[in-house]
Amino acid sequence: MRSIINYLKDIISGVWSLLKGMKVTGSYFFRPSTIVTQKYPNNRKDLVMFDRFKGEVIMPHNENNEHKCNGCGICEINCPNGSIEIISKSIILEDGKKKRIIDKHIYRLSMCTFCALCVKNCPSDALAFSQEFEHAVFNRALLIKTLNKPGSQLMKGVE
Amino acid sequence: MDKTQLGEFIKSLSPDLEIKEGIQYTEVTIPPPMLYSVAKQLRENEKTQFDYLFCLTGIDYGEDMGVIYHLRSTIYGHSVVLKTRTPDRENPQLDSVSDIWKTADFHEREVFDLLGIKFTNHPDLRRLFLDNSWGFPLRKDYVDDINIVTK
C-alpha cells in the first residue's frame, strides 16, 4: 500500500514540478513587454553606445585638421600584435633645423585586439577609441587604415 | 608544517635532496633517478600527504630540461615545490608520476608535446596538442620562420 502511495506521490510531485516550469514560460508568453531583443538594423539611428566603448582606434583631429601625434612610436612598441606602424619623415623647419614628424600612422584593424595599451600609453593623448562597431567590409585591405588625415598637421603646443 | 619544518622533514628523507626556502614555497631539487621514490614518499608519508598535484611545468633551462612539480596537501594545507632537471637535451627522460597523481597523466603529455621530455612508465604518452611532425615549440632553440614573426 505504501508503495502505491509513494508511486502516486511521485507522479503528483513530478507533474507539479513540470507545471511550475510551464508557469514561467507561459507567463513570459503572455507578457510581450518583457521581450528584450531589438530590431537591430532598423534601430540604428537611436542606438547609443557607451562612451568608453572600444570600437576602433582613431586619431581625433580638430577643425583646422590638426592632430596631436608627434610620431614618438610608443603606441607601436606597446601594441602586442604589431597592428600599429608609424612611418615618419624628416622635414626642415623654417629656422633650418631638421625635425622628424609623422607621415603615416597605419592601423590594422584586422589585427587589433582592443587591449587599449596604445590609447592609454600615448604621452600626448593623440589616440582615442571611437564608438563605431560596424566594421564589416568586403575587402580585407580596407581594414588597414591611415589614422592621420591627409594634409593634417601637428597641433601647436604639442611636442 | 610551516616552510622550515617541511624543509627539515624532507631533508631527513634523503640527504641528497637540495632544499631551498623560496619566497612562497619550500623548493626541493631532486636528481632525476630519485624523483619517483621521493614523490611517492611525499604522497604516502603520514606527515606530509601531498595528495594534490596542482601544477606540473616543463622548462627549458637552455642547457638542461627541467620539470617543476607543485604539490599541496589538502589535509594539512602545506605546499612544496619539487624540481628536477636532466642535462640530456636530445633524449630527456624522467619517471612518470601519473600513477601517484592521476592528473599528471595530462600534464606530462603536455610537457612531452611542447618540450619533448619523455616520461617512462606513462600509460599513454602521445602528443596532446600538436601533430607528430611538429618540433617542440617551448624549447628555446625552436625555430619556425613561418608562424613566428618577430619585429
Next chain:
Amino acid sequence: MEEKVKIIIPEEQQEYVINMGPQHPSTHGVLRLVLSLQGEMVKSLKPHIGYIHRGIEKMCESITYQQIIHLTDRMDYLSAHINNEAVCLTVEKALEVDITDRIKVIRTIMSELTRIQSHQLWWCSFGMDLGGLTCFFYGLRDREKILDIFEETCGSRMIVSYNCPGGLMYDIHPNFQKRVKEFIKYFRKTLPEYDQLLTGNVIFHERSKGIGILSLEDAISYGVTGPSGRASGFSCDVRKQEPYSAYDRVDFKEVLFTEGDTYHRYLARIEEMRESMNIIEQLIDNIPEGDFAVKMKPVIKLPEGEYYQRVETARGELGVFVISDGNKNPYRVKFRSPNFVNLSALNQIAKGFKIADLVAIGGSLDLVIPDIDR
C-alpha cells in the same frame, strides 16, 4: 577460389566508435571525443584537443608583462577578468607593489560579476545540453545586464582587458555602483525562475541525479577544482585558502557538497551565484577612495625568480607560474588552467554512462575549450 573467412568478435569486444566533435553542438567548442560505445553506453572516451592551440605560453615569452593581459583574456574568455587579475597579482607580488584598497575592492567586485556571468552562460548551455532550449535565452537575457555593466566601465563586453599590472586601466564609471545594485536586485528576483525552470524539474532530476559520480579521492587525484571539485567535497576554494584582493574582508561561505554527481555540480554553481551576489553586496557600497592605479615603471622587469599565483576562476583554480630571468619578457610562463585538468577526469566520470549522460556530464564540468588548448 576466394575463401570467405568469417571473423566473429565476441560481444564484449564489439565497439561502436563514434567521433563526438570537433564540430558537435554539445562539446561547446572544438573538442573532439572519441567514444567507444556498447549500445548507447560509453565504454571509454579519449579526448583529442589542440584544435585551437595558439601557443599562448610561447607567445608570452616574447612580450612584456603588460601585453600578457590581452592574451590571458582569450584563454578562458568567460572569466577574462579573473585571468587578468592572476597575471597582475603575480607581477605585483614579484615587484612587491602595494596596491590601494580601491583597486582591490573593484577587482573583487568585477571578479564576482565575471563569475556570475560565467555561471549564467554555463546555466544556459547546460539547459540546452539537456534539451531545454528556453533556459538558453533566459540565461543570456540576464547575462546581458552584466555585460552592459562591463561595457560601460571597461569598454568591451567579454574580453575586458580591464586590469593592468599595478591597478586598473581606468576608474570605474560613475554609474557603476548604481547599475550593479540594480542588477543584484533584478537577479535576486530572476534566480528563483531558474530554479522553477530547471532545478526543481522532475525530468532534470532524473537526468542529473546519480549521473557521473566523481569521488573525493578521484577529484583530488585528478585535481578537479572549482564548483566541479567542490561538489565532490574537495575544499579547493582559493578565495578561502589564500585570500587575494579583497576576499579576506568579505564574509562568504564555500559551497561544498559530498555527492559529486551532475546534480550537485549544478547546485554548486547555482549556490555560488548567490554567494557571489552576497560578496558584491558587502563591497559595493563601500568602495574606498583612492587611486585606481599605482604608478608603475613603463618597462616592467621582474626580479629573477619564480612566482606562483593561484586564483579562483569560475571553473576552478587558475595558477600563473612565471619564471623571470630579470628581463622585460618572462623566461617561462605556465598557466595551470582549470579546464585542462577538469577535462582529464572526464573519462573517469563518464565511463559506464549513456551518450545523453555524457552530454550532461560534459555540461556540468563547464569546459571552455580555449582554456584547455591555450
Next chain:
Amino acid sequence: MVFDIAVTNSTSLSVPWWKIFYDFSYLTEWIDTSLRNAMSPFWTTITELLIIGVVILLFYALVGLFLVYAERKVCAFMQNRLGPNRVGPFGLFQTIADLIKLLFVELIPIKNADKLLFNLAPFIVITASFMAIAAIPFALGLHAIDLNIGVLYVIAVSSMGVIGILLAGWSSNNKYSLIGAIRSGAQIVSYELSVGLALITVVVLAGSMQLSVIVEAQRDGWFIFKGHIPAFIAFILFLISSTAETNRGPFDLAEAESELTAGYHTEYSGIKFAFFFLAEYINMFIVASIAATVFLGGWMPFHVGSWEGFNNVMDFIPPFIWYIGKTAFVVFMMMWFKWTFPRLRIDQLLTLEWKYLLPINLVNVLIMAFIVLMGWHF
C-alpha cells in the same frame, strides 16, 4: 470572390451562401450534383477525387507553413524574443521564404548510402502523415472519408511514419543517424500502446470508432467533461504519448540535437529535409486534431446545460472555427511542453511509458468501462 459568384449564380444551391459555413454538405452536394449533370458518373468520381486531393494537398502545405511560423513565434515569445519579423508583416512570409530556399538548396549525395532507401524514406514519412489527414472531420460535412474504424485507421496510418525514420537512419550510413533511428523505433513502438489505450478509453464511452459518430455523440457535452476523471486522465495521457509519438520535445530523442546533432535526418538536405520537417509539423497537427475530435468535441460548439442564450451565441461561431480553435489549443500545449522541458534519456523515456503511462492507462480503461456500464456518465 469567385466562390461567392459561383454560389449566388447557381440555382441549385437552395440555401443562402453563409449557411455553408455551418454545414459544408450544402457545398459538397451542390458540387456533386453539378458535376453529375455535366458528366458521366465515372468521370464525376475521378474529378471529385482530384478535387479532394488538391484541396487536401493545399491544406497540408498551408498548415505546415503556418505551424512552422507559429512554432517559431510561440517559442520566441516564451523566450523573450521577437521571432521572425523581417519577411512580410510580422514575418508572416518567413516560412515561405524558407521553403523557397529549401527548394533551391543542393541535394547533397551521400557516399556509401543506400540510395534507394535513402530517397524513399522522406516519401514514406510524408505519405504516412498525408494519409492520416484524410480521415479527420474538419467541420460538419467537411470530411474526406468517414471510415467506420476511423480511430483505428488514424492510429495505424500515423505510426507508419516510423518506418520512414528507421529507413532514413539506416540508409544514411551515419552512426549518429542510426542511433537516432533506433531510438525512434523503440520510442514509437512503446508509445503507440498508450495512444491506442487512451483513445480506447473514449471509444468505450462513445461506443463507436467512427469519427463522425464520436463527434456527434458530443453534441450535448464534450467527452472530456462527460467522461468524468477517466476521460480527463486519458486526455492528459494522450497528450503526453502523442507528443512522444510525433518525436517532439521533450521526447525528441530521435533528433536530440545536443546529443546526436540532428539524429535521423542529419544527412538530408534541401527538399528531402523539408519533407521530414513538414511531416513533423503535420504529425503534430494530426494528433492535435485527433485530440480535439475525440476529447474536445471536434467541431462541436461549447454548450453549457441550459444556458439558452450562451448556447445560441456559441452556435453562431462556425464549426470550422471551433475545430481550428481546439486544434490550435492542443498544438499550443505541445509547443509549450517542448519549449519548457529538458529532454528525457532513452531509458527514462521507456520507463515512463512502461512503468507509468501504461499501468495508469489500463486502470483508466477499466474505470471507464465500469462507469459506462453503470451509466454514471452524463
